[in-house]
Amino acid sequence: MPASEDAPVILSNEPGSFAWGVLAKRHPALIEQVREAFPCGPAQHAALDALLEETTHGVIQPLAADAHDRERWAAWGQGHFGRSWFDVPFLWAESYFYRRLLGAFGYFEPGPWQGVDPFGSFKAAELRSATVDDELAALDDLAGRPADVQGPTLLAAALWGNRADLGFRLDSGGAQLSTGAEADSPVVADDSAELWSLLPPGGAAATVHLVADNAGRELIPDLVLIDHLLHAGRAADVVLHVKPYPYYVSDATMADVIDSMRRLAQARPPGRAAQIGRRLWGAMADGRLAVRAHEFFCAPFPYDAMPADLREEFAGATVTVVKGDLNYRRLVGDRLWDPTTSFNERTAYFPGRVAALRTLKSDVITGLEQDTVDVLEATGQAWRTSGTHALIQVGGRAKNA
Numbered sequence: 001m002p003a004s005e006d007a008p009v010i011l012s013n014e015p016g017s018f019a020w021g022v023l024a025k026r027h028p029a030l031i032e033q034v035r036e037a038f039p040c041g042p043a044q045h046a047a048l049d050a051l052l053e054e055t056t057h058g059v060i061q062p063l064a065a066d067a068h069d070r071e072r073w074a075a076w077g078q079g080h081f082g083r084s085w086f087d088v089p090f091l092w093a094e095s096y097f098y099r100r101l102l103g104a105f106g107y108f109e110p111g112p113w114q115g116v117d118p119f120g121s122f123k124a125a126e127l128r129s130a131t132v133d134d135e136l137a138a139l140d141d142l143a144g145r146p147a148d149v150q151g152p153t154l155l156a157a158a159l160w161g162n163r164a165d166l167g168f169r170l171d172s173g174g175a176q177l178s179t180g181a182e183a184d185s186p187v188v189a190d191d192s193a194e195l196w197s198l199l200p201p202g203g204a205a206a207t208v209h210l211v212a213d214n215a216g217r218e219l220i221p222d223l224v225l226i227d228h229l230l231h232a233g234r235a236a237d238v239v240l241h242v243k244p245y246p247y248y249v250s251d252a253t254m255a256d257v258i259d260s261m262r263r264l265a266q267a268r269p270p271g272r273a274a275q276i277g278r279r280l281w282g283a284m285a286d287g288r289l290a291v292r293a294h295e296f297f298c299a300p301f302p303y304d305a306m307p308a309d310l311r312e313e314f315a316g317a318t319v320t321v322v323k324g325d326l327n328y329r330r331l332v333g334d335r336l337w338d339p340t341t342s343f344n345e346r347t348a349y350f351p352g353r354v355a356a357l358r359t360l361k362s363d364v365i366t367g368l369e370q371d372t373v374d375v376l377e378a379t380g381q382a383w384r385t386s387g388t389h390a391l392i393q394v395g396g397r398a399k400n401a
């Protein structure tokens with residue numbers, strides 16, 4: 001695979017490929033799940049039927065003439081309308097699919113379904129689960145441990161939370177980050193020491209931006225990590241970026257931030273989790289924690305196309321932590337890179353330091369050592385896409401300045 005800008009943009013038109021499977025199988029299944037989760041009316045069913053037919057056998061249609069964002073998507077989709085969904089960039093097709101699914105559901109139209117999250121019931125079930133109770137209770141054990149254990153454990157929890165698998169427990173594999181020395185480590189790149197070095201306790205007033213990914217069992221450890229950074233004096237301010245509308249099934253919106261903060265604050269029995277929830281509540285009140293929902297987070301483009309206002313925001317950060325697989329694809333570009341392609345070079349356009357925390361759930365990967373790639377390939381496993389492996393990589397502009 002080429003390492004240069006010539007690396008092919010990922011399309012979905014190769015049967016059997018990961019991207020093809022998402023469009024051909026995952027999206028139709030998702031349409032059915034939404035139908036089953038809600039008492040949809042005839043107009044919604046008809047719109048969902050039409051979307052299913054269009055995405056599997058038809059060509060890409062523009063938004064309806066009266067859609068509030070028709071112009072924006074007309075510009076974003078130039079050259080794609082009228083083509084098969086499988087023949088346009090995978091990143092674009094997935095993003096537009098979620099916009100269209102919300103449209104078919106009635107999310108944007110004035111009426112009773114306006115603002116109803118089609119993925120809300122999945123998110124709520126996850127947040128209510130007893131597993132979350134157990135994981136929150138595990139925070140009590142962690143509270144008594146030294147700071148040099150707490151920080152790395154909470155970072156690992158935020159990392160593995162991307163697999164929707166909280167890792168607060170000290171006895172879980174997720175509590176450790178490998179040094180990268182073990183051949184069979186599930187952590188394929190670990191720049192966590194560099195990340196911590198950017199945020200010394202009691203150091204100069206650091207501002208951390210965290211670009212969230214999934215709600216529920218990922219957002220909770222993200223919020224706990226944010227609390228740790230503020231409480232341990234590693235950050236003076238944190239800006240949390242979420243999606244302006246439901247996206248990629250479980251991506252966090254402001255409503256999900258509120259639900260997760262309540263879940264923490266109302267944890268029973270009221271131990272460490274509740275304390276963290278109350279502290280975050282306070283941090284929101286005094287402005288040390290702010291939430292933003294820029295429209296670009298639902299745009300179908302890599303981050304090198306970010307608008308000037310977002311660029312300016314990230315330029316002011318000590319470090320921007322970017323969570324999850326989709327954000328990684330957008331950060332380095334959704335291309336079939338050679339895995340040894342330099343992560344630093346791929347992120348040199350970023351307006352400040354950036355740290356990616358991600359479990360691997362798509363074909364995109366950069367910044368690996370050749371030895372690591374050889375070991376991973378020799379396993380014969382789907383290490384790029386199965387979510388069993390993870391990475392922490394630090395790059396961005398200042399690194400190369």
Ligand SMILES: O=P(O)(O)OC[C@H]1O[C@](O)(CO)[C@@H](O)[C@@H]1O
Pocket residue numbers: 022094162213214248323324325326327329359361362
């Ligand atoms: O929630 P995450 O970590 O961004 O993962 C989303 C990933 O799921 C998929 O939508 C389908 O697997 C990928 O295309 C995408 O990168």
